[in-house]
Amino acid sequence: MAVLKVTFTKTKRGKLAQALWFLNWVSVVTGILLLSLGLFLKVEIQKQRELMSEREVHTMPDVLIAVGLAACGINFLGGKMCGEGADVAAFLRWKALMLPYIAGTFCFTFCLLAGALLCHAMRGELEESLSQGLRDAMCSYKDTDTPGRCSLKRAVDMLQIQFQCCGNAGFRDWFQVQWVSNHYLDVSSAEVADRLRSNVEGKYLMDWVPFSCCNLNSPRPCIQHQITNNSAHFNYDHRTDNLNLWMGGCRQALLNYYTQIMHSIGSIVLLIWLFELSVLTGVRYLQTSMENVLRQGDPESESDGWLLENSFAETARYNFNIIKNLGKCYQGDEDDDPNINVPTSVQCSPENVPSKQISLALAS
Known part of the structure; x- marks a missing residue:
């Protein structure tokens, strides 16, 4: 029907x-x-x-x-x-x-x-791609003189300014990577040498963030150095919501x-x-x-x-039989082992699976 x-x-x-x-x-x-x-x-x-x-x-x-x-x-x-x-x-x-x-x-x-x-x-x-990509970009932020990575600093800064975000999941992500190049560190300084020795893998880790993390709407000058040190700044408490940094992470943005x-x-x-x-x-x-x-x-x-000329069940059964017969014919053509007998009920002649029926089945 x-x-x-x-x-x-x-x-x-x-x-x-x-x-x-x-x-x-x-x-x-x-x-x-x-x-x-x-x-x-x-x-x-x-x-x-x-x-x-x-x-x-x-x-x-x-x-x-x-x-x-x-x-x-x-x-x-x-x-x-x-x-x-x-x-x-x-x-x-x-x-x-x-x-x-x-x-x-x-x-x-x-x-x-x-x-x-x-x-x-x-x-x-998308979230996994952004998470991994931002993590790698932050680690390469300092490599401004490395071929293939020299544009990442600008890309990350423009991203944080444009989308008003900071870090991967938040501004604290910058505390876990060295984003200042060794070219700009005075390794002869006792403080710098001490920090390089004390941090993981000899990295210069600090509670600082790049300038692009600064909230442009903040009424006070940007505090991007010693963010967790309340005594380093006047009238400042890093535990409050008055941080003048972008609070959201760039991954979510x-x-x-x-x-x-x-x-x-x-x-x-x-x-x-x-x-x-x-x-x-x-x-x-x-x-x-x-x-x-x-x-x-x-x-x-x-x-x-x-x-459909026939019901859904009949059409599906008809198409399945055609595909099954074609598969058996293909298997019989490819198999050269004389010990394997192809069932005589499977006929691979053109009369068995005419092209017109195949086209009608596909269209149905």
Whole structure:
């Protein structure tokens, strides 16, 4: 029994074809939108690429760009086919491409859905990438004369100023790394030598933070040296909330920024997926109704259109049997061991798995 069967008159088939022609060209515009969103996300991630570790988050913009280009190509072809789809003579010219087009569009809509869900599920990967990247960048903050790292100081300072944050999780992260280069330390000084000997791995650790951690809205001059030493500053208590530093960590600030972007893009992609799914449904109805017109031989007659010619269970069973037979045939062709007997019930001839049936199964 056909699934969601609808009866179309000649007039309804013409209106459906015209509507699908328009919707496919609208879908070309949505493909350009996807491409633009991918380029925008790629630029935004590229801005902070030095502060992120190499993870799957960098592939997300490329996925959007590829899906956008595919949307433009698929919907351009769909617009050409549907513009002439209600005419029997024109349908005969496109008939051979209809099934591959529907199968390809179905795979494309699946990729769209996967992309939308991926945008909403990348928070964990993004947080790990930012945490590791910021940790490495802070450790290389002092390496201004090392090739490949000389720009990290500027990148970290600009990040802390722009996003009003300090450190990875907070300003105390700077206490655990040596962020002052040895070029600017007087190692002949007893105080500096003493600190280098007493700290872990001979590092110059101190309760100081870079200038970029200073809160620009603070009414008093920035206290970035001896932050935990109350006696070193007048009218100062480091345990209060009056510290004139940015209190939030840069990891959380960047995470919120990119999460908001990805969630917005994911919602847009989800809406585009629903739109593309409706277009695909309409094309399927047009294709099946026109094929029934050809079977009846009367272009003026009514015809039935459906999503699946058989029920979901029958279609799934039919497709599974085809895939299973193809797998057995492939195994029989590849296996050269004469002791292994292929069951005689498995026939690998073209008559057993005709290409037309395979195409119909994939389209269903």
